[in-house]
Amino acid sequence: MNFDPRYSGRNFSSVGTRPIRPDGVDKVTGRARYGADFNMAGQLVGRVLRSPHAHAVIKSIDTSKAEKLAGVKAVITAKDLPDLTDGDAAMYDILDNSMARKKALYDGHAVAAVAAIDARTARQALKLIEIDYEVLPHVTDVDEAAHHHAPLINDQVFTEGLEEKPAKPSNVTKRTQFGHGDVHKGFAEADFIVERSFKTEQTHQGYIEPHACVASVNPDGTAELWVCTQGHFVYRQHCAQLLGLEASKLRVTSSEIGGGFGGKTHVWAEPVALALSRKAGRPVKLVMTRDEVFRASGPTSATSIDVKIGARKDGTITAAEATLRYSCGPYAGSWAEIGAMTAFACYKLENVKTVGYEVLVNRPKTAAYRAPSAPMAAFAVESAVDELAKELGMDAVDFRIKNAAQEGTRSSYGPVYGPIGIGPTLEAVKSHPHMKAPLKANQGRGMACGFWFNFGGQTCTDLNIGMDGTVSLAVGTVDVGGSRASLSLVAAEELGIDYSNVKAIVADTSSLGYNDMTDGSRGTFSSSMATISAARNAIKILKDRAAQMWDIPVEDVTWEKGHAIAKGEKYGNLSPLSLKDIAAKSGTTGGPIAGHSELVADGAGVSFATHICDIEVDPETGATRVIRYTVVQDAGKAVHPTYVEGQYQGGAAQGIGWALNEEYIYGKDGRLQNAGFLDYRIPVCSDLPMIDTQILEIPNPNHPYGVRGVGETSIVPPLAAIANAVSNAVGVRMTHIPMSPPRILAALEAEREG
Amino acid sequence: MVAVTLWGSLSAVAGGKAKHEIEAKDIRELFRKLAEQYPGIEPWIDRGIAVAIDGTIYRDTWSKELPEGAEIFLLPRLAGG
Numbered sequence: 164m165n166f167d168p169r170y171s172g173r174n175f176s177s178v179g180t181r182p183i184r185p186d187g188v189d190k191v192t193g194r195a196r197y198g199a200d201f202n203m204a205g206q207l208v209g210r211v212l213r214s215p216h217a218h219a220v221i222k223s224i225d226t227s228k229a230e231k232l233a234g235v236k237a238v239i240t241a242k243d244l245p246d247l248t249d250g251d252a253a254m255y256d257i258l259d260n261s262m263a264r265k266k267a268l269y270d271g272h273a274v275a276a277v278a279a280i281d282a283r284t285a286r287q288a289l290k291l292i293e294i295d296y297e298v299l300p301h302v303t304d305v306d307e308a309a310h311h312h313a314p315l316i317n318d319q320v321f322t323e324g325l326e327e328k329p330a331k332p333s334n335v336t337k338r339t340q341f342g343h344g345d346v347h348k349g350f351a352e353a354d355f356i357v358e359r360s361f362k363t364e365q366t367h368q369g370y371i372e373p374h375a376c377v378a379s380v381n382p383d384g385t386a387e388l389w390v391c392t393q394g395h396f397v398y399r400q401h402c403a404q405l406l407g408l409e410a411s412k413l414r415v416t417s418s419e420i421g422g423g424f425g426g427k428t429h430v431w432a433e434p435v436a437l438a439l440s441r442k443a444g445r446p447v448k449l450v451m452t453r454d455e456v457f458r459a460s461g462p463t464s465a466t467s468i469d470v471k472i473g474a475r476k477d478g479t480i481t482a483a484e485a486t487l488r489y490s491c492g493p494y495a496g497s498w499a500e501i502g503a504m505t506a507f508a509c510y511k512l513e514n515v516k517t518v519g520y521e522v523l524v525n526r527p528k529t530a531a532y533r534a535p536s537a538p539m540a541a542f543a544v545e546s547a548v549d550e551l552a553k554e555l556g557m558d559a560v561d562f563r564i565k566n567a568a569q570e571g572t573r574s575s576y577g578p579v580y581g582p583i584g585i586g587p588t589l590e591a592v593k594s595h596p597h598m599k600a601p602l603k604a605n606q607g608r609g610m611a612c613g614f615w616f617n618f619g620g621q622t623c624t625d626l627n628i629g630m631d632g633t634v635s636l637a638v639g640t641v642d643v644g645g646s647r648a649s650l651s652l653v654a655a656e657e658l659g660i661d662y663s664n665v666k667a668i669v670a671d672t673s674s675l676g677y678n679d680m681t682d683g684s685r686g687t688f689s690s691s692m693a694t695i696s697a698a699r700n701a702i703k704i705l706k707d708r709a710a711q712m713w714d715i716p717v718e719d720v721t722w723e724k725g726h727a728i729a730k731g732e733k734y735g736n737l738s739p740l741s742l743k744d745i746a747a748k749s750g751t752t753g754g755p756i757a758g759h760s761e762l763v764a765d766g767a768g769v770s771f772a773t774h775i776c777d778i779e780v781d782p783e784t785g786a787t788r789v790i791r792y793t794v795v796q797d798a799g800k801a802v803h804p805t806y807v808e809g810q811y812q813g814g815a816a817q818g819i820g821w822a823l824n825e826e827y828i829y830g831k832d833g834r835l836q837n838a839g840f841l842d843y844r845i846p847v848c849s850d851l852p853m854i855d856t857q858i859l860e861i862p863n864p865n866h867p868y869g870v871r872g873v874g875e876t877s878i879v880p881p882l883a884a885i886a887n888a889v890s891n892a893v894g895v896r897m898t899h900i901p902m903s904p905p906r907i908l909a910a911l912e913a914e915r916e917g
Numbered sequence: 918m919v920a921v922t923l924w925g926s927l928s929a930v931a932g933g934k935a936k937h938e939i940e941a942k943d944i945r946e947l948f949r950k951l952a953e954q955y956p957g958i959e960p961w962i963d964r965g966i967a968v969a970i971d972g973t974i975y976r977d978t979w980s981k982e983l984p985e986g987a988e989i990f991l992l993p994r995l996a997g998g
Contacts, residue, residue, distance in 0.1 A: 253964070324926035326933055339993070340925030368998075425998025500926075501995050531998035577924060577990040578969035618997050621977060683997025765975040865973060875998055 166696045166762055170862045170869045176724075177655040178868060181805045182662050184648050186419070195419045198375030198391025199450045206377060207236055207278040209439050209449035210285035211432070212292055213459060214267030214274050217301035217525040217833025218314065221267060221294060224275060228291040234284035237443035238292070240275045244438050247407050256494040258405050260528045261434045267296065268316065268493035269525050270834045271458025273431075278439040278447045301525040301833040305490040306467045308334045308524045316493050316523040334523040336495040341503050341576045342484075342516035349482025349514030353473025357551045361543040363882070363900040364826035365465040365490065368532050369817070369845045372421025373456045378436035379446035385412045386437060392417050393427040393641050394680030399672045405434045406441070416671040417641045424817070425531030428680050429461050457838035461530020462827060464489035464498045468543040470506075478557050480566045482514040483507050483575075487540060491521050492528035501536035505879075506544050507575035508614035509585050509771065511568045515575045525833055531682060534615040534875035538818065538882050542900055545611035545883030550896060559887070560593045563612060563773075584797030584861040585612060585771040591857055592773045597793045605782060606790065607892025610775045613879025617872035618683025619764035623676030624693035626654060626701050628756040632743030634658065636697075637670040638690045639678030644813075644874050645806035646686040652802055653691045653868070657698035659725030660742055676761050684872025687802055688863075689764035695867050701758025708752040709740045766865025767872055772796035774815065774880040778888040782911065785904030787823055787889065793855040799863040799871030811877045812854040818881020820846040826901050921947065921989045927966070930957035944968050945979040947989070965994030 189195040226238040241264040248254040258264075263272045275292050279285035300314035307313055313334055321329050324338040350356060376390035386408055392398050395417040403410040420427065436449040451460070467488045474480045485506045489499035499519030506517050552562035567585045574580055592598060592610060602608060625637040636654050640646060647667040655662045679685070702722045709727030710717035713734070721728045726739035749756050777791040794811040801807040824844045828836040837843045862869025886897045889907065895914045899906055921937045928935040932955065941947035947968070952959045967976045969990040975981050976994055983989060 324929055326929050337926065342925075425996075428996075428998070497993060497996070500993055504992070504995070531996045533998040535996055535998050574972075577922060577992060578972045578974070579988060581972045616974065616995060616997075618976065618995070680997075683995075685997065763977040765978045765981070766973050 168692055168766060168865055168867060170864045171867055175656060177652045177662050178800070178802050179804065180652065181803060182648065184645060185651065185667070186647060197372050197421055198418045201377050201389040201418065202448070203377055203379055203446040206446040206448050207280060207443055208282045208285045209276060209278050209436050209447045210282070210289055211273045211435060211455065212275040212289045213455070214263065214272040215270065215834065216267055216296055216298050217270050217303065218299040218316070219267045219296040220299060221263060221265060221274060222297055223295045225293040226275060229277060229288040232284065232288050232291060234280040235277055235288045236280070236445060237278040237439050238275065238288065239438050239442055243442060244405060244434060247404065254404060257401060257430060260494060261431060269527050271455065271527060273435065273459065276435045276439055278443045303524050303526055303829045303833055305465050305488050305522050305524060308490070309488055309520060309522045316525060320523065335520050336491065336523060337521040339500040339503055339519040340517065343573060344514030346482045346484045346514045346516045350473045352475065352481040354476045355551060355554045356471065356473040357547045357554065358471040359547055359898060361468045361470065361546065361898045363466045363539040363542060365462050365526065366821050366825045366827070367457060367462040367843065368422065368424035368426035369820065370422025370424060370426055373451040373453060374427070374432050374460060375450040376433050376436050377446055377448045378433065378440045380437055380441040382444070384408065388413065388415045388433060388437065389418060390415060390433055391420050391427060393420065393423040393643055393682060395641065396639060396672050396678050397680045398430055398433060401430045402434050402437055406437050414671055414673040417669055420641060420643055423643050424533045425535055425682060426461055428682050429530045431460055453840065454838045457843065458835050459527055461528055463532035463535065464491065464529050464539070466502070466539040468540065470543045470547040472547050472551050474551055474555060476555065478555055478562055478565045480510060480512060483510065483512050485517045485540070485544065487517065488520045488522055489536060490524045490526060490529065492526050493523055494528050496521055496529050498529055498536045502540040504576035505537040505614050506540035509568060509612040510566050510575065511572045512575055517575065526827070533814065533817065533878045537613065537615055537879045538821065541611065541613045541879045542882035542886060545880070546886050546896065549887045559610060560589060564589045564593065581864060582861055583769060583771060584859055587859050587861060588771055588773040588795045588797060591795045591859060592775055595775065595793060595795070597775045597791060597855070600791065602777065605892060606777060606779045607888045607890070608775065608777050609884045609887025609891055610773060611880040611883035611887055612771065612773045613876055615684065615770050615876040615879055617688065617767040617770050618685045619689045619767045620679035620685055621677055622689040622693040622764050623678055623761045624690060624697045625675060626694065626697040626758040628701060628742065628746050630746055630749060632664065632746040634660070634665045636665055636667040636694060637675055638667060639670055639675045640686045640690045641669055641681045643681050643686060644810055645803060646690060649687045649802040649806060650690050650694050653694045654698055657695050658702065658742060659723065684874040685764070685767065688767050688866065688870050688872045691802065691868065691870055692764045692866060693760040693762055696760035696762060697758040699758070700760065701756060704756050704758070705742060705745050708745045708749060708756065711752045712740060712745070712748055713737055768799055768863030768865060770797055770871050770873065770876040772876045772880055774884040776884040776888040778885060778892055780889060780892045780907060782893065785907035787902065787907070789819055789852055791852055793857070794877055795857040795859065796873065796876055797859045797861045797871065798873045799866065800860055800869040801858050802870060804858060807858055807873050808856040810873045811856040814877025815854045815881055816846055816851055818878045819851065819885065822882045822885035822900055822902060824901050824903055919983045919987055919989050921991065923991050924993065927958065927961055927991055930961065931955045941983055943979065943983060944975065944981050947983060967992045967994045
């Protein structure tokens with residue numbers, strides 16, 4: 164990588180300002196095109212038949228009646244998606260999840276699909292498909308599934324991560340362990356120990372826009388896919404591999420996205436739509452219903468976590484230990500592993516041990532959800548930390564400050580930290596007016612910390628300067644949180660021009676080099692690095708063109724504030740040339756002016772946040788109301804502060820829903836009982852107070868502007884902050900998320916009964 | 918020579934040893950030598966391993982040099998949302 168990413172400590176003109184979002188007018192006037200808004204001539208309607216059983220062998224599928232129905236153009240089953248994964252187990256799981264092959268593994272698992280001339284015909288056709296199932300025993304609870312008597316979901320699974328391969332298969336796919344020191348010694352040194360078990364229920368990202376795509380496969384092997392996704396390049400790779408297409412012949416265009424939060428990092432419907440189009444010879448549009456989104460996309464894990472923390476009387480934590488069991492759905496995952504890494508990442512610990520267990524259950528395949536796995540681990544740990552502070556008689560914030568990780572601390576997951584922001588977020592919370600505001604009866608205040616890694620990844624950007632001096636910026640990271648605005652600010656900053664002269668777009672997969680997914684809070688971090696690099700490459704050309712226009716050596720030209728300057732007194736009569744002046748002459752100085760960049764944006768800085776929550780609990784009904792909420796988080800450098808604040812508020816809002824109401828509820832038959840927004844209640848505006856934010860800027864040393872990812876960390880502390888607030892309000896430690904009214908009443912009842 | 922620490926699960930396929938001394942100039946050579954010594958590690962490398970060099974995590978820059986005496990930690994390559 165011929166680019167120096169180190170932080171330079173420069174002053175900014177554009178970065179840090181708050182221009183109006185470029186996509187705002189289209190979105191509020193309905194012009195923005197989302198996944199379901201794209202149409203092609205002659206397109207068919209795709210519909211998917213899904214298993215009603217949580218666990219069943221598919222003995223046979225008879226599609227003959229459906230195929231004969233007038234208006235049906237294609238019916239597919241797993242036979243139309245042959246296994247081309249060549250031993251790649253992760254890809255095989257994606258294939259099997261897209262269309263069940265031998266067994267249906269959860270309620271909602273796709274088993275067949277049709278393409279017809281309209282939705283009514285497609286629905287009729289689904290009813291004509293006959294499937295002979297052999298229903299098997301199922302398990303949906305994470306603790307029950309980990310038990311050795313539980314129904315086996317895959318008899319080829321033997322727990323990984325053990326020194327010896329186990330003799331019997333189980334639903335536990337992997338054991339992972341992190342930590343250092345000696346926890347037994349640490350607990351022996353403790354004056355106080357808190358030990359508790361916690362549970363969190365499965366939740367969905369709750370994005371408003373369902374999965375939607377239009378696929379068109381041509382007889383010559385070329386294909387197009389218009390899709391709502393967080394990563395169209397990754398979708399292209401996965402779909403090409405699963406369908407046996409050449410990646411270069413599959414052009415994928417990402418639409419606007421109505422929320423993703425990790426849930427649109429994974430293909431489900433897209434390979435099915437492509438297979439239907441291939442068989443029908445016509446474009447196929449496939450849009451999931453809300454019921455399908457809940458039953459058959461990728462919610463987060465349900466968890467069961469045991470935590471033990473010990474401290475001396477002076478408030479020093481001497482040892483911390485956690486065992487974390489995370490559900491993965493019916494396919495292997497690494498969700499407990501992430502929980503085990505993040506659980507104690509906020510703290511400076513001499514003795515720490517975490518063990519994670521990945522557990523198969525008959526539920527949908529778990530997918531990433533905003534800082535995946537970290538919120539549940541933080542809920543368990545931060546609840547125990549709060550309880551320990553109380554036992555010690557210490558203020559909850561002071562206890563955390565005393566034990567907070569800092570630069571040079573060995574993290575609980577291994578490496579030593581560089582400059583980090585946990586201490587400053589805690590100090591900011593300690594002095595925040597929110598912490599001193601009075602509380603009324605039945606109200607409680609809680610606070611908690613959270614950590615997330617942030618990632619970088621492969622990134623490619625094109626910056627093209629038009630002859631009128633305006634700039635087109637083509638990026639390959641899907642704009643899920645305002646990155647087109649922030650990347651335009653970065654281009655304007657580097658080039659020294661006004662923000663209004665830059666227009667950023669998300670390019671399709673045939674127009675730009677490969678880009679990793681927009682995940683891991685990497686969109687602005689990675690693409691800003693590539694944009695800076697591309698702009699600097701363009702400036703080299705601009706200087707060369709100015710040198711030609713002046714007929715002087717290029718070494719005598721510098722670039723300052725959007726202008727080429729001829730250095731030295733001998734050029735005193737040469738007026739600076741603006742970018743616009745140089746662009747206007749580009750046709751006769753060498754042709755188009757552009758800057759390109761292809762890089763791996765590694766070195767994303769870790770991120771910390773601390774949240775404060777005030778909550779009111781009705782002791783008669785268990786109903787809760789969040790009355791005040793404050794987010795303090797390190798952004799490294801806030802490129803567009805309004806968007807950063809929006810990320811902070813969005814994470815808190817999702818966390819409030821997760822903490823108080825949201826959960827997947829399965830019946831004894833293994834079927835999901837609440838696959839809709841009426842019964843799965845996400846918070847709406849009237850449920851939320853104005854969420855206050857405070858941005859801290861501790862520069863990331865591995866980014867030229869000091870930028871860190873900001874999108875995910877904000878969902879890590881809310882479960883714990885709210886649980887601490889509710890616990891303080893009712894005087895009972897809450898250990899089960901969500902803290903819905905019946906669960907709060909049950910906890911109060913249990914406390915009364917002793 | 919650099920000191921390399923493997924996270925728990927990975928050390929299980931590296932002879933049960935978490936700490937290793939390895940002569941490697943960059944991440945690519947480190948992976949190659951580990952796989953030569955412990956073939957069981959190869960599938961893990963294929964699935965993705967992140968490398969923390971003095972606290973900074975690298976996931977894809979296999980040409981990244983390993984400074985003499987640096988602290989090297991191998992970590993799982995994680996998913997984000």
